[in-house]
Amino acid sequence: MIRAFTLLLVGALVLPAHAIDPGEALGDPALEARARALSVEFRCLVCQNQSIDDSDAPLARDLRAMVRARLLAGDSDQDIRAAVTARYGEFVLFRPRFGGATAVLWLLPLLLLGIAGWFVTRMFSRTTSSEVE
């Protein structure tokens, strides 16, 4: 228990993991690129903070195979995201979908910039009206 704790020191350290195995890749480079891009977005549910693209867990391998099978069947990226989410829940998405519960997450940076911008314009309109040193 304590020993696992030491890993905190290591910043980014993850247990050795590998991307896909030989033979998994699709023949069509364009489809394979889409498969990789999608795999990065899906969380491996039996690992800690790894995408299915990084993990060598059997569950991740199955999910990678499912993504590729659906790509071969002609599904769109959106279809695949929906199918994976339907099976495993929102938790599987490393990039949460925009919605009621996640709106804050997506809008906050814009909101902050907006507020800051408003402050700054107010500040300058105040200083320009008063005399400058």
Add this chain to the structure above:
Amino acid sequence: MIAEFGHFALICALCVCLVQVGAGLAGANSVSAGLMRVADMSARAQFGLVLIAFGALTYSFVVSDFSLAVVHANSHIAKPLVYKIAGVWGNHEGSMLLWVLILALYGAAFSWGERAMPSSLHARILGVQGLMGIAFLVFLVVTSNPFARLDAAPFEGRGLTPILQDPALAAHPPLLYAGYVGFSITFSFAIAALLDGKIDRQWARWMRPWTLLAWVFLTLGIALGSYWAYYELGWGGFWFWDPVENASLMPWLAGTALLHSALVAERRGTLINWTLLLAIVTFALSLAGTFLVRSGVLTSVHAFANDPARGLFILAILALFTGGGLALFGWRAPATPADKFQPVSREALLVANNIFLATATVTVFVGTIYPLALDALGGPKISVGAPYFNAVFAPLTIPFLIMLPLGPLLAWRNDRLSPLVARLAPAALAAALITLGLALTRSGTPLLALVLLGGAFWLIGGALTDMGQRLRRLQNLTQTPLLSAPVAHAGLGVMIIGIITATAWRQELVVAATPGDALRVGEQSLRFDGVRERAGPNYTSEQGRLVYLDGAHEGKALLPERRFYEAERSQTTEAAITTDLTGHLYAVIGEPVDDKRVVRIWYHPFVAFIWIGAILMALGGALGLAGRVVGRRSHAATGTGA
């Protein structure tokens, strides 16, 4: 016996801390020179005592005293000496002791080094520093005693997690902590100034070198951690937006904002309240990072079932210092004079810098906390990972990059844009041409990557333009701070180039190979020669062999390994990496498949730029410090700074 000395020294240090707080704060209030001297002596004694405790623990690790619980759980007789020593902080108790040691070191260094400021401010800073010493020493002694004994001493230890048995373990935690804990001094500066009630340009001038020092260490610590992960992890990722990484990135972003706002406070006497707030928040984020990591509330790769008492204790420390600091700020923050600067001025650009950095900090914070908060409030379980952060950060970076080169070239208070346009035209033109060239020759590069690359070139061009002007003004060594900004800014540009190219242009080959197979990744051809068994000092390994068939490295062999650590019953992957400036070839061997062997090879173009950029940034910070130190030596109070 030695361990008991260490334990006793820790308790003494705690008592000395109590004296430091009392003498520092009371001495400053009653303007008693005697009491204030006691505070100074306490700070130095505290460091001496914690150093004794640290020495005692190190000794116990070196002689493998398995009667200590922490040595038994984390060490092994067969472990090489360097890892016995570095292993002192390769566990919770030892790393907290290192934390306290560095805290005490900063207190003592401040006591020795900062004699020029008013004695009451000096004593108050030591008093606040002592408060943190108390909090963390109590935490250490009560919940995480590194000197706890086992009833019957075992004959052998359980060993250190093999992944930690790496030379980087010797440097990464101390550097990172020197960064985190360094911000305790700036926090103390803010609290002491609020207590003192005198906050002016001079205050910012005294604080800024400490901010720089902590920032330089934190930059190096994060960069080393990233490089360690890169070569140890087995595929060449360098940043994972893991909560633990985010925990170190937040104080870095806030600390970077603090550096820049303190510059305005020092030179122009404005943004003082904002600087105070940032000083409090930066250290609060360092504490929050510690809490997040140690409490076990995060599902992280560093997942550990943990003692909830520890988490609660750190949460209490966090609440006390952050809440106390912010409350004091709300109560005592000085009334600010109107900020007298125009939209086109260095101040205005530094405000823009702070807006972006603050937004970035909050974004990382919210992204890290959001899934936890949502879950705690009964909302759905969601994940926030790398794709989210990349999607948010990339667009946020673009306006930041566009504006950055303008700042250092503008005059304070009020300037005009038109002369600047002429001065920066060559940089802009060069950046545009290089980007256009890349867009034409490197088809398939995503547009966003091209835009960011263009931004990085523009940033470097701007930094070089700035550097040329400043070099002409440079007359002696007290003026090295003049070069601080251009070097650090160029470093950021170099780092961004590395991040983008290594991400967008990465090439990969995953095959099951038989000895004699020729493998090709990108421009490189290699022959796989098979795998042999090999014995290391405390592990056995399978070593693969790949030989370059052509190019500059023709004939060179790469020897990736998989190591099996008997004592710890686990394995690590040791990648073999050819490190060229233009790119790294990164080879790993995997499991046997029938009579073949899985071989994975990546080509990471310009990936070294990431860490070279980080080193340049740290160098920029160090240049800012160097001139101050030289300047202080040569003539005491006033000097020239940038």
